Amino acid sequence: MSIVFEGHLTLDNMSSHVPHTFTLPPGVETLRARFTHSPTHPGVGDIPHQISVSLYGPAGPRGTRHNNVDQSVWISTRQASPGIVPGTPEPGTWQIEIDVHRILPPGNVSYRLEIDWAQTETFQPVDPLVPLTGQRRRGPGWYRGDLHGHTIHSDGQLSVAEYLQYAVERGYDFVALTDHNTVTGLPELDRRAGEAITIIGGTELTTYNGHALVLGTRELVDWRVRDGETMSGRAEALTDEGKLFVIAHPKAEGHPFCTGCRWAFSDLMPGPARHIEVWNRFWSERTHNEESVYLFYRWLNAGYRMVATAGTDTHRRAATGGRTAANVVYAHDNTQDEILAGIRAGHSFISSGPELRLSAQGADGGKAGMGQAMAAGRLTLRCDWAGVGEDGLVAGLIRRGRRIESWTCGEAGAGTLEVDAEDGDWFVCELRDRTAGLHAITNPIHVGTAPDIWR
Known part of the structure; x- marks a missing residue:
């Protein structure tokens, strides 16, 4: 027929x-x-x-x-x-x-x-699937990985096996697969990974008005927004289901070069969204990542307790030596649920290689790390870095979007600053080079007990 x-x-x-x-x-x-x-x-x-x-x-x-x-x-x-x-x-x-x-x-x-x-079944012979050997690192600790990438199941050029091999070569502890509007590559990726690397299920909702990652799913998610529906309603429902909703490359170049890539949902600025991809692909003017960092800072200043993420947005093997970033997450275990819990809480930083930490201590001895909050008052902020190499990077302490202190970095070191913090303040630490190019950025430490303004 x-x-x-x-x-x-x-x-x-x-x-x-x-x-x-x-x-x-x-x-x-x-x-x-x-x-x-x-x-x-x-x-x-x-x-x-x-x-x-x-x-x-x-x-x-x-x-x-x-x-x-x-x-x-x-x-x-x-x-x-x-x-x-x-x-x-x-x-x-x-x-x-x-x-x-x-x-x-x-x-x-x-x-x-x-x-x-x-009324007959089409069946194509497939090569035997051999899982990776090895056992991934487990238990509490810092884990490095990628949250954004594509295979031949959407518009990528890599097979599932090639995508997995690329993640292993990059030394990742975990990797997500977020093909456009589908999840069909995940069953094969799960089987091929075995116990060697953690696989995070996901998809990229690829709409006409912006892209968003849905992490923690192995089921199809409707990417269409029909009359009577809103993307903010979709985001809130997914969040309530325990999924992570990440606004992807919000300041990417839009139509016609990348139609639909720039975030344009007026009800999600950021609405119920709490995760924003500030580093997509390579760090360069062309990727508009700096604009995404500024948007992250602007939403923090507006009272939203946002979490920054990175994604290589892999479609093929990189042809140049551009600087991509990984998510470095503190998790109770190297599993999908625990990695996503660490990201959800903001216990993470983004880096192209160096290690970077931000911590705070109050006059009463109370302490906080990235993603946590401190009461207003006298605080000692501390930035710790390692693995900087000989690039002459500068660590900057950022308060409400403005640098308030900087330290020239050696291979490893730390900088501290005492501040009188007020309700609504937030602090992050950045690592930048002489041309202001970003190499690493922490998630914020918040000040005050005021709740997130949306929730």
């Missing part, structure tokens, strides 16, 4: 979902949908149109084929194309949505969607 849908997409279809519904009879074991569009490029400039497809069955979403060279999908009882969750195609009403992320002038893109099914 075969059904064909044809149509045209214009500039008016930008940032929309174009649905096509069909009905499957009982007994189907394989469903295929071949999607093509022409032209794939507007004919001028370097940027192509960006159109993806998402599949929905009677029981709910089955995944997205996001921004891949081959936008066709198939699904059967035990296997499916990357981005699509396998499982017997149930009888009833199905829907394929064409997700129009970017149409560039002059528009007028024609498409063809050919759907067919069979």
Whole structure:
């Protein structure tokens, strides 16, 4: 059986979902949908149109084929194309949505969607899966890892095995997989990792108005925002479920270079969101990470108790020696739940290599570390650093977004400063080079007992 849908997409279809519904009879074991569009490029400039497809069955979403060279999908009882969750195609009403992320002038893109099914199962031979050997470090301690990356299950160029190997080469204790609008790479990643490295489930909600990481999930999360819905409502619901919602690269370059990448949800500035990715990919002007740090500081000044994170946003092996950052987290154990608990609490710093800590002690002997709070009064702030090398870095103590003290760093050392802290103050420590490029940043120590203004 075969059904064909044809149509045209214009500039008016930008940032929309174009649905096509069909009905499957009982007994189907394989469903295929071949999607093509022409032209794939507007004919001028370097940027192509960006159109993806998402599949929905009677029981709910089955995944997205996001921004891949081959936008066709198939699904059967035990296997499916990357981005699509396998499982017997149930009888009833199905829907394929064409997700129009970017149409560039002059528009007028024609498409063809050919759907067919069979009562036999498609099964493709696969190579035997061999888990990594070794045992990851466990117990209380500091753990280093990545929270943002992609494979061929969305628009990455790395297989799941290659993605895992890259994380091991980087020396990570944990790594998340956050393919765009899907989670289908995670089962293979879990099996391949064995006990050698902690895998954090996740997905990147890749919407028309911004991207957000959902960490701690191995289930599909609806990335669409329909009439009557809000992204802040979605974020609050996910947070209540115990997931971590992270605003990704909020100041990234937007349309047309990276359509949808810049954060533009007016109800999430930051609304119930409490985690913000301030270091995405390489540290450079092109990635707009400095602007994300300033946004982090601005939200802290507004009374939101935010937590900063980093993500390599890996899509392929890095072609240059640019400076990426890892999340260094204090956790009670090297497991997904404990790593996420440490990040949720802000017991972490971000670094391209050096170690960096911030602590505070009050006149009464009370102490606090990153992510914690102290009562107003006389405080001694201490920045500790190590592994700085010979780069001539400068450690800066930041109070409410302004540097109030700095120390030229040796390979290892510490700097202290006494301050009279007031309610609403917050402090972080930065490591920067002579050109003001960031090498590490802590999460804040807060001052005062006032609750987070949202919660």
